Amino acid sequence: MRDVARLAGVSVATVSTVINGKNGVSARLTRRVQQAVQALNYHPDHVARSLRVRQTHTIGMVMPQIASPFFAEVLRGAEDLAAQQGYSVLICNSRGDEGQEKSHLSTLISRRVDGILLASEDPHFAHHWFAPRRVPLVLFDRIPGGFKGTVVTTNNTLASYEATRHLISLGHQRIGVIAGPPDISTSDERLEGFRKAMSEASLLVREEYFKRGNYKLEGGYQCALELTKLALPPTALFSFNYEMTLGVMRALSEAGIGCPKQVSVLGFDDFVAGLDGFSWATMFSPKLTTVAQSSYELGRRAMQILLGKISPGDGEEDESEDGIVRLPAELRVRESTAPPPP
Amino acid sequence: MRDVARLAGVSVATVSTVINGKNGVSARLTRRVQQAVQALNYHPDHVARSLRVRQTHTIGMVMPQIASPFFAEVLRGAEDLAAQQGYSVLICNSRGDEGQEKSHLSTLISRRVDGILLASEDPHFAHHWFAPRRVPLVLFDRIPGGFKGTVVTTNNTLASYEATRHLISLGHQRIGVIAGPPDISTSDERLEGFRKAMSEASLLVREEYFKRGNYKLEGGYQCALELTKLALPPTALFSFNYEMTLGVMRALSEAGIGCPKQVSVLGFDDFVAGLDGFSWATMFSPKLTTVAQSSYELGRRAMQILLGKISPGDGEEDESEDGIVRLPAELRVRESTAPPPP
DNA sequence: CAGCAGTTTTGAAAGATTTCAGAATGCTTG
C-alpha cells in the first residue's frame, strides 16, 4: 500500500479512502491511485484490515457431517447467501465428535469470525462455555437441551406427524420406528410427532417395534433386520434419517422382502444434493416416499439470521428475535408406501 | 494479552512465548501466565498473529459444485487432513461461473490464504493472471489447457479405457457416449480412453452415437433420449459423470426401455457421499455399473501436496514436484451392464 | 488581499501479536 501511495504520489491515507470507495477525494487523485493499484497488482491486505476494523467478514460453520447430502445442501444454502453479502465461510467438520466440535469452536473464536453457524452434536450444549465470548451464534438442525438462543430447524414434529398419518391412512397399524440417538432433538421431535399420530388413531406403539439407530446406514440396516425378524413384524417402517433409510432398503433387499408389497418404507430426508432439485428418491426401485426437508433454505435462513445479528438494521430486522425458527417439510408420497398386505 | 501480562505480572513478550509453547521461560512464570490466561478466558488473536507472522494457516478451496457428491467427498478429504495439520479451509462455490471463480480467487488472495485448492472451470486457466501472486496452488480434478503446475486428478483415460473394454468384452459394438463439455479435461480424457479402446477393438465410433451433455442431469437426460430414438440405437450407453448418469436412467425409465436387457448403462462416478464407503449405486434397480473415482483420497492428496509446498521439509517431500498426479479409479461391475440383446 | 468556509489531503496513532537485541538475574569458577 505504501508502494501504491508512493507511485501515485499521495499518502497512504488517501489510498485507503480510494480503495474503500469513500468520497472526499478528487477525481484526479482517484484515477492516479487506481492506476497505481493496477500497475502494482495490489490486493489490499484483508488481515491487516480485519485487525484494524475488528471484523473479519468471515463466518464459521461447524457440522457433524460435511458430505452428507442434507448437510451439504445446508452448506450450499449458507454459502450462497454469505458470498452474496461479501462474507466467506470457514468450514469445520466435527465428525460427530464433541471434542472436535469444541476445539473447532475454539479456533473459530481465535480467528475472530464475525459469527458462527453450528449444528451441535452436544445435547447439553455448553451455553455457559460459549456465552462469555460475544460471538453471534445461530444453531441449525439440532436444538440442544436448554439452549436459549436462535436456532433454525425443520418442523420435525409436524412433519413426522403427517408422515405417520399417511401410513395410518393407508391402513397400517403395526408401524416400526427406527429413531435416532436419544437427546438429539431432531430424533426426539420426530418421535413425538409419531407418537401423537399413533395415539390420535388409538394405536399403541409396541416396545418391540421401537428401535434406535445411530443415524448411520449401519444402524438402519441392523434395526430393519431385527424388526423384520420379529414373529409378528411391522407392516411399515419409518426411518428417521436419510442414511438409515438406505440401510433399511438394503436390509429388505438382502432379506428378499418386497417393498411396498410386504412392507412399506417411509424415510426422512429427500435425496437432492447437487441436482437442481431433482430427487434421487425417484431413482430407487421402488421410488421412495420421503419427508423432504428444505435443506438449502434451512442453510440460507440460518445465515440470513446470523448476518442480521451481525449488522442489525440491514434489513431482516424481524428475524433477529431469539427463538426457534421452524421450516416446513414436505411429504413426498411415492411408491414405497402402500396399504399393508391383507 | 496486555491484560494477561499485567495479571501475571510479566511482559507481553513473555506471555507470547508461553502461549506459543516455546521454551526459555521458567516453570514458575509459565504457570502464572497460564493461570492468568484461564482467569481471563483469553483466546489469542489469530488475526493479529497472522498479520505479524505473515501466514494465516488457512487454505482456500474453490470448486464448481459444492454439494455434488463427488466434490463434497473431495472437500471432506481435504478438510480432514487440513484440520489434522492445524489448517482451516475457506470454502468457495464458483457455481461453474468463470467470473465468480475469479472473484473468489481474488478475495482469497486478499485474505492472504497460505494456499489454494482449485477445480478450475476455466479451460484456459489464466495462469498469467494468477502467476504474479506467489500463492501456492494445487489444482484438482480438471487440468486447464497449458497449465504447468501441480494438479491431482483421476487417471481418466485409463479408467475410461477399461470401462469401455468391459462393454466391448460383453459383446457391445454400438456404444453411445454421453461426454461432458469440450475442453474440460476430465471429459476429453475420458473420451480419449474410450476412443482408444474402440479403435483397438477395430470398432468405429459413429458420429450419431456421440453426444455432449453439460455434466448436469438435464444433459444426460436429453442425450439419452436422442440416442434411444435413433433408427439403430446403441446397445450400451457410457455416461461421463454422475449427474448425467442419473439423467440417463430417468430417460430410460420414462421411455420404458429395459436396462440392462435392452440397453446397458455404465456411468462415471460412484455414489458414496457420507456413507462410510457404502455405495448408492447398489440401491438402484438395476444396480449401476460405475467407474468409482477415489474422491476422498483425491481431496486428501491434493491437500497433502499443497501443505507440502507451504512448509517444505515437513515430510511428503517427494510429492512436491510439479506435475500431474493421477489417482487410479476402479471399475465396479454391477447389474446395469450385460451382453447386448441378440 | 485578508478572511472565511468548504473541500482535499496528510501525519500519526492504534489495533494484537511476534521477534530480537539487549538488560537483568542467577550461578559457577578462579
Place this chain on the structure above:
DNA sequence: CAAGCATTCTGAAATCTTTCAAAACTGCTG
C-alpha cells in the same frame, strides 16, 4: 568476591490497515 557465562525476561519495533484531527489548499466575499 569479581568476572564470566547461561538463562530468563523485557522494551520496542514491525506487520498493514483505518481513522481522525489537523494542515493545506481552493475559491469567494467584502
